[in-house]
Amino acid sequence: MSAAPDTGPALRLEAVWRRFRAGKRIVTALAGISASAARGRVTGLIGPDGAGKTTLMRLIAGLLRADSGRIDVLGIDVAQDPLAVQSRIGYMPQRFGLYEDLSVRENLDLYADLQGVPQEVRAARYAELLHMTGLGTFTARIAGRLSGGMKQKLGLACTLLQPPQLLLLDEPTVGVDPVSRRELWQIIDHLTRDAATTVLFSTAYLDEAERCDAVLLLHDGRLLGSGAPAHFTNEMAGHSFYASAAVGRRHLQERLAAMPEVIDAVIQGSRVRVVTALAAPLDAAALGPQVADFAMTPTPPRFEDSFVARLRKVAASPPPPVGAGTAAAPAPVPAEAVIAVENLTCDFGAFRAVDAVSFSVARGEIFGLLGANGAGKSTTFRMLCGLLPPSHGVLRVAGYDLRNAAAPARRQIGYMAQKFSLYADLSVRQNLRFFSSVYRLAGAQQRTRIDWAVAQFELGEMLDATARDLALGFKQRLALACALMHEPQILFLDEPTSGVDPLARREFWRRINLLAAAGVTVLVTTHFMEEAEYCDRLLIMAQGRVLTAGTPEAIKAAARNAERPDPTMEEAFIAVIEAAATATTVAA
């Protein structure tokens, strides 16, 4: 079927520009991208939300036209002959159009009909795909009842019915639990190895870069770099260390992050992972005399180090120090449980979403609820916020059950919803004024708080911008500012940094750390394993149950064995899930 020559790269982009009109503004989605992708390899298109990944995918698939520049796919100019390109590629968009009311088999039949797969080859192709995706036993199940990971695998199977030469996968691992994510990668490896398919894989998860053969690093519509992942990590060889000292890890991290010679400092377990500007350890003296027993041990560089280093070069100045968002007294921490949950259970009809969950969170603690989609963490979270009634169990937040609590009790909590739910049609100023008024701030007090938020979150330049038009990082800041207007004692964060770039995520966690240090209790849900590292304690959930709880260190230590002397959070998570699965099988 290939009319095009089989030599040369599968994909070549030359100075591709694309702009969009959003209201009165013109947004540059892609600013002169030139790159290529080799045949039979996995090329990762890596960048945070809003980097231009989806636009680029759609341009390659011939669904959008570039303003200028040239795109050759398998030797064919997309602008000249989009149909020829579309017959040779497979494209799986972010939300693949599965028909949720049809069964797995019916979805396959439908897409086979749409793609004109001949009847006589279907049986063999179905068998192959079902085997590859592990969906063989679920052919009769309604697609809507599959888990997030299984849906993605079915979407992939539908895309692969007519074997494509080039496969475009737009963020296939979003909302997929680590186990399914690993399985998806196994399928991709199999495709490139055995079927010589070229894969272009977009993702916002930086750790996935290291699984690709080559990487295109995208940020704000610009290509920050391209090449093999090792090329990126090698740049940073000798720059990365674990730092430890005889002070609190948050304090140490804050100190390190403020140093000009430090590119990056993030908490990992009990230590702080530092990336230095020069390939040499830091001088302990620079930290000041209060930091005793300061030590740095070298550690291998990661892909993310290189991304952060590149972003720091692009970004103007290092962020100014941030102050705590609340006037709460610095906590002389009594081990008082601010959130207490006992035997919390939630049933939706016959389905038990949360099953006898118990835990407690002390004042000033950052507590994480970790789990894949459908693990029950969001349901637990909603019950804690008083948005959902529990079926059984006891639940106290700041001494109240928020469900029945009078309005004043709810003044104790701040809430930041998933996707930074702001009033998109209102301006930044109007959003701030609205949320402060709703929390009964008025007059001078209200003005002070709004001024504080504007100064703290650097919103001054965009006060009159409509929230809808803000970049994702600013939306996140505004959402946090709105949640903090009334100086709450407890902060609920639902997937707080999904999709934002690494710098914005670091800045966000710096603020959260300061809040916690000032005595604010923080409860976070996340499926983002790295975010879990920032928590003091974690609860890992699956199928509505608590699988394990403890500090990130302890959870990682439990997963340590000969094969994995230093497991990552994700490896630890998979180990916990697999251990639980084995236990149920044995029990059954």
Add this chain to the structure above:
Amino acid sequence: MWRPVFALIRKELLAVLRDTRSRMVLIGPPLIQLLVFGYAATFDLNHVPIAIYNQDHSQASRALVARFAGSPTFTVRDVLGSARRADGLLDSRQVQMLLVIDPRFTRDLLAGRPAPVQLIVDGRNSNTALLIEGYASTILDDFSLAWSAAHGAPKPTAVLDLRTRYNQTLASRWFIVPGIVALLTQVVTLLVVALSVAREREMGTFDQLLVTPLRRIDILLGKGVPGVLIGLFEATVIIMATVLWFHVPLRGGLAPLYFGLLLFVIAVTGIGLAISALSATQQQALLGAFLFMVPSVILSGFATPIANMPGWVQVLTLINPMRYILVVVRGVFLQGAGFSELGSDFWPMALIGFISLAAAGWLFRKRVV
């Protein structure tokens, strides 16, 4: 105490007014609908195509034909020489009425005997057919009276003297356009209110509202009051168009009109909030709004009189707020009715408003907590 509620109301209005599209939706489509309804929806018959088969070629029959030809109601499409084509014309809808004048028409007239004239009317639309019959018999009656007067025949003993009050020329636009004030006010209010909560649910901001110290009643008020304000604004725009563009007389005072509209808009807001509480997405809310809207218009007396409906359907109309506001609007516009005449229509709307708001509050509690 009230500040958070005001903040919510302010936010709702800003959200509607800052968005160019929703601003247009509030003003553009209702005005277009008003023009379309105002010009298209009429019960008056004009230029009805007719055919005439005149078998009596005399001066008298020509005078009768001239009366039909001269009437603005009828347009003579065809004058037939034989009966053959007559059925075809009716079947193919080329004409809606056939006037057949008997060959003995003049002879019978002169002899003082009843002179036979036959009307064949297309009854496929029963309403139009009735109206055509009415117009045609008026023309025939006028002709008979004129003939009697001219030829000294005895006059009919009893003569009907018709006077129409309130709408002297029986222009159906005077009946329909004030009704549109109620109709469009209902459409806009219902959509604004029903969609506002569903939109927040979709965006995820509703959870954000629920965790604030706002009480359910605060949220209900904050969502309801903007609906009432927007509904009254909408009504004002359409009332102005009714008076200034369609020249329908506004004979009564603005006070009873707006008092009625306020009660109506509150009742509709309560229904909108209840729909909103039951729907999880904007699509469901839209569907719910239309599920309510269509029967409420049909059961309101907007087009067809409630008195003509079967008894049990008439009972059903009693819970429809639009039924009452139509009486109020038409009463104030055409009759100049005041508070004393309209009291019996005000209190049912107030009652419906109270019950629907209470139901919405209860549904909110059930759905959201």
